[in-house]
Amino acid sequence: xxxxxxxxxxxxxxxxxxxxxxxLVIASGKIESVLPAAHLPSDMEIIDAGGGLVVPGFIDxxxxxxxxxxxxxxxxxxxxxxxxxxxxxxxTTALLPTLITDTPxxxxxxxxxGKLAKAADIPGFLGLHLEGPHLSVARKGAHDPxxxxxxxxxxxxxxLTCQGKFEAMMITIAPENVTVDQAGRLAQAGFTVSLGxxxxxxxxxxxxxxxxxxxxTHLFNAMSSLGHREPGLVGAAxxxxxxxxxLIADGIHVHPASMQVALNAKTGPGKVFIVTxxxxxxxxxxxxxxxxxxxxxxxxxxxxxxxxxxxxxDIDMISSVRFVHRTLGLPLEEALRMASAYPAEAVRIAxxxxxxxxxxxxxxxxxxxDLGMKSTWIGGNKLYQNY
Numbered sequence: 001x002x003x004x005x006x007x008x009x010x011x012x013x014x015x016x017x018x019x020x021x022x023x024l025v026i027a028s029g030k031i032e033s034v035l036p037a038a039h040l041p042s043d044m045e046i047i048d049a050g051g052g053l054v055v056p057g058f059i060d061x062x063x064x065x066x067x068x069x070x071x072x073x074x075x076x077x078x079x080x081x082x083x084x085x086x087x088x089x090x091x092t093t094a095l096l097p098t099l100i101t102d103t104p105x106x107x108x109x110x111x112x113x114g115k116l117a118k119a120a121d122i123p124g125f126l127g128l129h130l131e132g133p134h135l136s137v138a139r140k141g142a143h144d145p146x147x148x149x150x151x152x153x154x155x156x157x158x159x160l161t162c163q164g165k166f167e168a169m170m171i172t173i174a175p176e177n178v179t180v181d182q183a184g185r186l187a188q189a190g191f192t193v194s195l196g197x198x199x200x201x202x203x204x205x206x207x208x209x210x211x212x213x214x215x216x217t218h219l220f221n222a223m224s225s226l227g228h229r230e231p232g233l234v235g236a237a238x239x240x241x242x243x244x245x246x247l248i249a250d251g252i253h254v255h256p257a258s259m260q261v262a263l264n265a266k267t268g269p270g271k272v273f274i275v276t277x278x279x280x281x282x283x284x285x286x287x288x289x290x291x292x293x294x295x296x297x298x299x300x301x302x303x304x305x306x307x308x309x310x311x312x313x314d315i316d317m318i319s320s321v322r323f324v325h326r327t328l329g330l331p332l333e334e335a336l337r338m339a340s341a342y343p344a345e346a347v348r349i350a351x352x353x354x355x356x357x358x359x360x361x362x363x364x365x366x367x368x369x370d371l372g373m374k375s376t377w378i379g380g381n382k383l384y385q386n387y
Contacts, residue, residue, distance in 0.1 A: 003027070003045065005380065008037045010049035010366060013333065015056050015341050015355030024054055026362040029379040033358055049366050052374055056340040056355050057093025057363035058317040061170060061273070061347060062129055062218065062246055064098045065280035065289075065312075071097045072291060073280075075109040077116035084124035086283040087276075088376045088383045090316035091339075093363035094126040094353060096170055098277075100291065100312075101132030101143040104154075111158060115165055123378045126349075127166030130159070131217065135197035136174040141222040142311035143197065144292040150177045156185065163189050168347035172217045174198035180211045187212025192347045194246075195233060197222045205236035209243050214270075215346050216245040218277055219262060220254045221310070238265045244346035246275035247338075248313050249320040252302055253277070256327050263328070273342035274320045279303055279312035322371050 004027040012019040012034055023040055025032040040046065065071055067086030069079045080097050087095055097117075099110045107130065114128040132143055134151040151173065162169055170192040173183060176199065187193045195205055196217025201224065205213075216223070216237040224232030237245045247262070248254060254262075266272050276282075279296065280289050287298050296303050296311045303311045315323075317339055325335040344354025353361050362380035367373065376384040 004032065005045045005047055006037075006040050007047050007049055007054055007364075007366070008040070010052045010054045012054045012356065013056070013336060014357060015337065024356060024364065026380040029362055029381075031356050031358055031360045031362050034356065049374070052369055053367045054356070055336050055365050055367060057353075057365055057376065057378065058091045058321070058339040059126070059343040059354060060087065060092045060095040060276050060278075060317055061168075061215075061343050062098050062131070062275035062277050063087060063092075063095045064100055064278060066278055066282035068280050068284045068286060070280040070289060070291060071099050071110065072102050072106060075099070075106055076113045077120055077122070080113060080117040080125055081120075081122045084122055085383070087278070087316065088124055088378065089283055089373070089386075091318045091321075091365040091367075091373060091376055092316070093124055093365070093376060093378045094167075095124055096126050096129035096168065098129040098131050101135060101147045102292065103147060107133075108158060111162060114162070118166055123381070123383055127168040127170075128162070129170040129172070131172040132197065134173045134177040136176040136199050138176075138199050139174070139197045139222045139224075141197060142291065142296075142305055142309050144294070147292065148177070151179075151182050156182060159186060159191065160189060163191075167349055168192060170194050170215065170347065172196040175200045175204050175208055180208055183208050183213055184211035187214065195223075198233060199224050200233055202231040202233070202236045205233050206240060209236070209240050214242065214244060216243055218253065218275060219245040219247050219272065220258060221248065238262060239267055241267045241270055244270040244342070245272050246343075247272050248277050248315070249274050249323045250301065250313050250315040251323060251327065253310060253313060259324070260328055263330075271342040271345060272338065273346055274317065274324065274338045275343075276315050276317055276320060277313040278316065279314065281314050282316055318365075318367075318371065318373055325371070
């Protein structure tokens, strides 16, 4: 027998409009409807949110770790479970655990772990993001240059074993180490090919977009910049309608003014969406951790190598939403879409996630009026409550 539940007592944002005095009806893990609370049948289970906001769950397409776990250091299904659970506390209902450039052995273990995580139906697990090792050494960032290398047939074969296994899978590549034909092959197979950690030119980036590349990894960071004669990857990301772009909204990786310029300049239908690029520190008091044998330091909201190179971010999704709303001045509705609908569009799951529409997955977050966390729901089940 299907149990129908209704969330009442809060304003509901379905991804497009607000509903006042309404109820979110869920059944069998899906959204059944949003209807006036006064019209609910008397025999339905009623859950009073106690005020606040019901909004679509956040979707994070770049998550290196959380809860004390870094995927590179614990490429297991249990490691993925801990990362997903850590981010659920901050409103993330779907994410791509992200492997930073590593050895072929660790990459293979991560792929195997992802398949086990999917089989175990771990709440919040969407698929994998392989960020490297096929990047540019010149734009390596915190990636270990000793592990960066060209893409080979065996790399493609490993990725192809994931075809159809996940709801989404992203591969960040640089044209310096991946041919346009290789990128096109992966795109044709249904993977989200993302351009990042590259010195590529505007024209080359456009060629890869034409071949099927769909996103750009952490806009502005570790890529050729926008120049007046060479627009670089930043220019291609903003000027190419088919490209979507992830943005780390912590005020450290990108200056707020540059964020605003990008949002104003972006040609659609591709959108700029929020990613955290979060590391293992999220939800912990860790002051340092290890990546590829190198120590990463946590200081004043920054994560850096000993030489000061930024190494991922120390921010969660609800904090990112607050930043773009309060610091950039974006309407709350747009800030929420940047964390839900737009990433869903980027990886082609906007037909079932990212909004609170009939038939969509019942992934949502209940917030206080001032954007504090109250609870996180995945598939109609409450995964976290802030008592």
